[in-house]
Amino acid sequence: MKILIDIGHPAHVHYFKNFILQTIKSGNQVLIVARDKEVTLDLLRYYDLSYKNRGKGGSSFLDKLIYFPIAIFNFFVYSFKFKPDYYLSFASPYLPIVSWFFNKPLITVDDTEHDNLTHSIYKPFSSLILTPSFFQKDLGDKHVKINTIFELGSLHPTVFKPNKDFSRKLKANGEKYAFLRFVEWNATHDLNEKGFSLKLKEKIVNKLSKHMKVYISSEGELPKNLDRFRIKISPEQIHDMLHFAEIFIGDSGTMTVEAALLGTPAIMFSSTAKKLGNFISLRDKHSLLILCDKEIELTNSIKKLFDNKNSKKNWNLKSKKFINTKINFTEFLLWLFNNYDENVKILLEKKNIQNIEF
Numbered sequence: 335m336k337i338l339i340d341i342g343h344p345a346h347v348h349y350f351k352n353f354i355l356q357t358i359k360s361g362n363q364v365l366i367v368a369r370d371k372e373v374t375l376d377l378l379r380y381y382d383l384s385y386k387n388r389g390k391g392g393s394s395f396l397d398k399l400i401y402f403p404i405a406i407f408n409f410f411v412y413s414f415k416f417k418p419d420y421y422l423s424f425a426s427p428y429l430p431i432v433s434w435f436f437n438k439p440l441i442t443v444d445d446t447e448h449d450n451l452t453h454s455i456y457k458p459f460s461s462l463i464l465t466p467s468f469f470q471k472d473l474g475d476k477h478v479k480i481n482t483i484f485e486l487g488s489l490h491p492t493v494f495k496p497n498k499d500f501s502r503k504l505k506a507n508g509e510k511y512a513f514l515r516f517v518e519w520n521a522t523h524d525l526n527e528k529g530f531s532l533k534l535k536e537k538i539v540n541k542l543s544k545h546m547k548v549y550i551s552s553e554g555e556l557p558k559n560l561d562r563f564r565i566k567i568s569p570e571q572i573h574d575m576l577h578f579a580e581i582f583i584g585d586s587g588t589m590t591v592e593a594a595l596l597g598t599p600a601i602m603f604s605s606t607a608k609k610l611g612n613f614i615s616l617r618d619k620h621s622l623l624i625l626c627d628k629e630i631e632l633t634n635s636i637k638k639l640f641d642n643k644n645s646k647k648n649w650n651l652k653s654k655k656f657i658n659t660k661i662n663f664t665e666f667l668l669w670l671f672n673n674y675d676e677n678v679k680i681l682l683e684k685k686n687i688q689n690i691e692f
Contacts, residue, residue, distance in 0.1 A: 335357075335362040335363070335419050335420070335671065336362070336363045336364075336416060336418045336419045337357065337362070337363070337364050337418060337419065337421075337422055338412065338416060338418035338420070338421050338429075339354065339365070339366050339367070339421075339422045339423060340367050340368075340409070340421075340424075340428060340429050341366055341367070341368040341369065341374060341378070341385070342368075342369045342374075342391075342424065342426060343369070343371055343372075343374065343424070344371065344374045344377055344569065345588045346374075347377040347381070347383075348377075348485070348487060348488035348489075348573075349424060349484045349487040349663070350422070350424075351377075351381050351488060352488065352493050353487065353664050353668060354366070354383060355383075356664070356668060357668070357671065363416075365386065365412060365416045366378065366383055366384065366386070367385065367386045367388050367408070367409065367412055368385045368386070368387060368388065369389070369390065369391050370387055370388075370389060370390045370391075371390065371391065372553065373569035375387065376568075376569045377569050380568070380569070380570045381570075386408075386412055388405055388408050388409075389404070389405075389408075391405070393518075402427070406431055406432065409428050409429065409432040410432055410435070413436055418436075419438060419439075420438060420439050420440075420441060420671065420674065421433040421438060421440045421441070422440075422443070423440075423441075423442060423443065424442075424443045424484070425442060425443070425444040425446065425452050425453075425456060426442070426456065427451075429442075429456075430442075430456045430459035430460065431459065434459045439461035439462070439674070439678075440460045440461050440462075441461065441462045441464065442456045442460040442462070442463045442464070443464045443465075443484060444456075444463065444464070444465055445465055445466055445469060445483075445610075445611075445612050446610065447469060447470050447471050447611055448606065448609060448610065453473060457473055457474060457476075460476050461476060461678070462476055462478060462678055462681065463476050463477045463478065464478055464480055465477065465479055465480070466480060466481075466482060466483050466612055467479045467480060467481045467482075467686060468611040468612055468614070468615035469611050469612075470610075470611040476682065477685070478681045478682065478684075478686070478687065479685065480666065480687045481659070481660060481661050481688045482660050482661040482662070482663045482666060483591065483595070483660060485588070485591050485595055486595070486657065486664075487663045487664050487667075488573070489573065489592060489595050489596060489657075490657065490663070490664065491654075492662065493664065494573060494596075496574055496577045496578070497574045500574040500575075500578070501574070504575075504578065509546065509547050510547070510580040511546055511547040511549055511578075511579055511580060512542045512545075512547070512548050512549070512580060512581045512582070512583065513549050513550075513551070513565075513575060513576060513579040513581070513583075513593070513598075514535075514538070514542075514548065514549070514551070514563075514582075514583050514584060515550075515551045515552070515584030515585070515586045515589045515590075516529065516530055516535060516551070516552040516554070516556075516584065516585060516586075517529060517552075517553045517584075517585055518553040529585025530585050530603060532557065534632075535556075536557075536559065536560065538583065538632070538636075539560060539563060541633070541636065542581075542583075542636070543563075545640060546580060548563050549563060549564075549575070549579075550563045550564050550565065551564070551565055551589075552564060572589075573592065573596060576589070576592055576593045576598055577596040577597065577598065579593065579598045580598070580599075580646055581598065581599050581600075581601070581636070581639055581645070582594075582598050582599065582600045582601065583600075583601045583603065583632075583636070584601075584602065584603070585602065586602075587602060587604075587606065587610070587612075590613075590623065591613075591616065591623070594616060594623055594653060595653050595656070595657065596653065597649050597650030597651075597652075597653045598646065598649060599639050599645045599646060599649045600623055600624065600649075601624040601625075601626060601632065601635050601636070602623060602624070602625050603626045603632050604627065605627055607625040607626060607627050608625050608627055613625055616656075620652060620655075620656045621652055622649070622652055622653060622656060624639075661687070661689070661690060665692050666692075669690070
């Protein structure tokens with residue numbers, strides 16, 4: 335079996351890495367085609383996963399339009415040489431056309447309801463569209479909802495073990511720390527959306543630093559007064575960083591969810607915070623996220639967490655309870671591809687998968 339996978343973001347490495355490693359271990363072939371975005375290539379190298387570099391892509395909408403045919407051409411070249419049996423991606427806008435041309439199944443994974451442009455591209459061509467159960471849109475006949483969350487591809491307790499040595503080095507004096515993540519807001523689905531302003535970043539850092547040490551991870555440049563808080567760690571250590579933090583605040587949806595799953599009180603601040611099914615479900619049904627789109631909400635939420643001395647302990651218990659009710663995403667993908675033709679029929683017949691025997 336040969337699978338071509340498009341990796342467009344560091345998070346996608348985490349979603350798929352354990353599936354890829356086990357698939358290769360079983361004697362199958364996987365071709366990873368990766369975008370040179372942030373630490374994506376660093377992560378692939380760290381996990382000893384070979385890849386083809388498809389370039390940096392575009393940041394502005396015009397750049398993305400220019401890059402689109404270039405990426406398609408590259409995927410055509412890789413497909414002619416590799417001859418995959420299947421294509422797999424997290425909402426890739428490029429693989430739909432390529433998979434259609436080669437007449438091979440495209441399995442699309444997605445959890446972002448408001449990315450309407452990308453939906454319109456992959457929906458007609460996908461053989462199977464996989465989303466979590468809390469996904470609020472209906473993407474048609476090929477859409478199957480699964481009782482899982484894709485972050486469990488790397489954070490499920492069967493594959494993630496916190497590195498206590500990392501904790502001892504970072505908290506040498508037993509000092510607690512807050513971890514902040516700021517993103518650039520230039521993805522296709524970020525159009526007309528926003529997160530932290532510079533003024534609010536400074537205000538929150540000043541507030542938090544009165545109580546504990548503060549570390550920042552940022553996609554973009556930071557002014558000097560904030561850059562001194564920037565954490566310098568290897569990209570594969572990010573989940574340890576999240577796990578041992580006392581509180582997480584960010585405008586990155588992926589990292590906010592990861593923090594919550596790792597048992598860290600997590601606050602997401604952005605204009606999208608209260609719009610998407612995964613965030614809403616994690617807040618309302620599981621009390622694992624705090625969602626804010628106004629400054630006053632953010633400051634009040636931080637105060638409540640500080641006032642509750644058991645916040646970290648409570649979050650850890652809630653995250654374990656949540657994970658125990660979810661399908662292991664890596665095991666699910668292994669099951670799917672192990673007998674694709676039969677298993678895809680089962681999925682398309684049921685449409686909403688709450689439990690499954692592997």
